Amino acid sequence: MKLVRTSPQTRLLIASLLDRPAEWRYGYDLSRETGLKSGTLYPILMRLAEKSLLETRWEETAGGGRPPRHMYRLTGLGQRWAREEAQRTRPSGALKPAFGDR
């Protein structure tokens, strides 16, 4: 199944999403975990969502007057594809976290 071009950055992201597949994740958290900057992360997220590999939703309650955040997790199709990709290729090594340690 070849749905999205799997660059090293894409592989890092799907590995991170695959870690806790049921959990909804924020963009900034994914960025910190994978070391990807926003300029790299969001185009990948957009591409995955476009291919229905990623589901997205808006945070229901936003506190402190801040806007609702956007959340992401792999769809069923996305999880199958991510596992196949993980078997086919191994991540090219962890990148340095973009914004310090978690």
Add this chain to the structure above:
Amino acid sequence: MADTLANRIMTRILTRAISLYPPQTRAWGEAVLAEAGSITEFSTALSWTVGGLMVALRAFFSRLFRRSAAKNEPALIGPPQVPPPLPWKLALVCLAISGGLLFVPELRQGLSVTFSSWRSELKLTDETALWEKIGREAESKGDDAAMAVAAMRLPDVEGARFDEAMRLAEHAVAKDPSLTWIYYFLAQRRVDSRFHGSPHPELAQRMQDWDPKNAVPYLVEADEIARAHYDDPQWRGRRSISFYFYAPIQQEEVARLRGRDPRWLELMDRAFEAPVYETYFDRRLDLDLQVMQRLDVMNPQRAMSAYFFNDPIPNLKNLHEYAALRVAQGEEAERAGQWENAASEYWIVAQFGQRMRLGGKTDLEAVIARGLQETSFKRLQPLLFKLGRTQEAQTLAYAAQLQHAENEETRTHNNSVTQRLFTFSLASALLVYICAIVLEASVLLMAVVLFMFAVRRAPRFVRFSLTYAPLLLLLSCTGLLCAYHPYAEYYRSYLANPWARDHESVWNFLFLCNIPQEVHNQTSSAESVIYFWWGIIAAAGAIGIWLLSKAVWRTARHQHA
């Protein structure tokens, strides 16, 4: 993000960046913005903002270039999608500033110059009709200056319209005899193919009577005699003497030159001994500009072209042959021990070279003159030592050294001018054209948009075009003003002092006027310039119509849906 000024600015940037996304993906911009609120460190927030802006720009450009991207992009469910309002204020400000800039004369001149260059590229223009009309009107009004200018501009290289030009010239000179010099430009017209000589040999005689101290009228008649013998092998000899570079000649060549028409020899004698060398360049340029200005037919191209227009110089081959004869005679005298006679022969050539340098207005004349001086100085210097005129010889050696240094400097200068012309000048001229094309395209885009809006009500297309066309117009107006400014300065200084011999400025300006032809020459081997550019315009027009019809069709479908 902490509520600091820097963070507020970054939030503002990300908020504005949302409008760059196409409506279907705008939620992604909001997602990036929403995350920014969770970042506390300044450097991290800055990096996030820059990345978010990059994503927005990427989405913006992919919308421009991707085919029907909208239907494939994920539709996110998020806050309600409200299309950003049309930036009317920005558009109006841009239009107002651009309108104001169009009142700057330099900008209008830049536009006019580029327009005229395209016009003359796309439709070959012949100025003959204009000068014929000017000539007729001047004749009926008795305007001697205008008649003189028309007379100089009318005949072509094959001698067509020569009789009409001659009639105008005679009429002008009859009214004002100080215009007799215009005969020089008629006599020097290349009419060999029809006449093998001048159709009006009396012109040279009239000039000699009017300006007897000038070498040029004698050279004109000598040239006519030589032209009549163009096909005569006896006249030409076995070894052709170069047009451009002086070279010493053999004994048999000396005999052949001595055996030439005595009238030719007499005329060359008088030319080399005349105290002045003047090709009437300044008078012709002055009269040209003055008449064009008075008759309101002046434009930058015409004014600049007048600098190089019709600047004939006497036949260089004749000059070289005669100089070689005088030098050979000097060498003969030297061998016979007649040193004073030899020195006198060399001095004649050197002095003629000096007069030519002072009176000549073209680079070629300067090169030839320096060559003649160098040749004679080389022979004179040892001869003067032999004659015991040591001080004179030392002064000559000093002059020769100075001249050598000047020759080197001129050569270096000419090389740099050529290099500059095809690097900086080319880039700067291309910039002028690019700005002018963008300016015209943005005006055209706005016109099309208004037409579309009136006829088909295409809101999406209108929104896009009205947002960016005024901005594009403002940028191109500013760009054109800056890029054309040096050329406007060249033109101003040229009009203030046309005889300054600032060849480089004039060349730069004429190069700007010839950019369409230059681009065509560099990019295509097609013979006709007209077909080349018409082909490009037709292709660009077809692409434009295709894109436009596609936009209209898509908008119509969208509205229908």
